[in-house]
Amino acid sequence: MKKQTLAFALLAICGLGASSAFAADGTISISGSITGSTCTISGGTGAAPGSGANFPVALDRVQASALSSAGATAGDKRYFIHVVGATCPEGTKVAVLYEATSPAINPATGNLKNTATATPASKVEVQIVDGAINSPMDLRLGQASTMATVTGGTASMPFYARYIATGGAAGQGLVNTSVQYTVTFP
Structure with missing residues (x-):
């Protein structure tokens, strides 16, 4: 009986020693800030702030012959996403993140x-281009656009x-799509 008690006591002591082998190696300090939104988001095809955060972009009609091979692009339509407000902090950096999901x-x-569900155009997609650097955006990567700075209560991207x-010459028909976005304050 003494041998069993001694064995259990030794196991308990060894167990206490083992827990110190898993001591912390470092500390991660996390900080952040919460701010009240003093800016408003709006967008549209006009250079001036316009129709709110949800807005349409109507692409112009193009001939199918303009999209005769994979990778061909046509019908560039400029639009803006604006961050505005009389109390929008001057010098604030903003960018747009198209949601990869x-x-x-x-x-x-x-x-x-x-x-498009009714008479969709075949072999065609819509590409988004970062207009500040004239570079196509790969939306699956979830990367932010070029940053803009709030000046005079406005930043326009x-x-x-x-x-x-895509996949050869585009066929005629309708094109519809949509994408969610977030304005970030990097």
């Missing part, structure tokens, strides 16, 4: 799939939406 984003191309042929 938006259902219309094609995971193979990073463009927006054509979601330009973009283009355009048709892009």
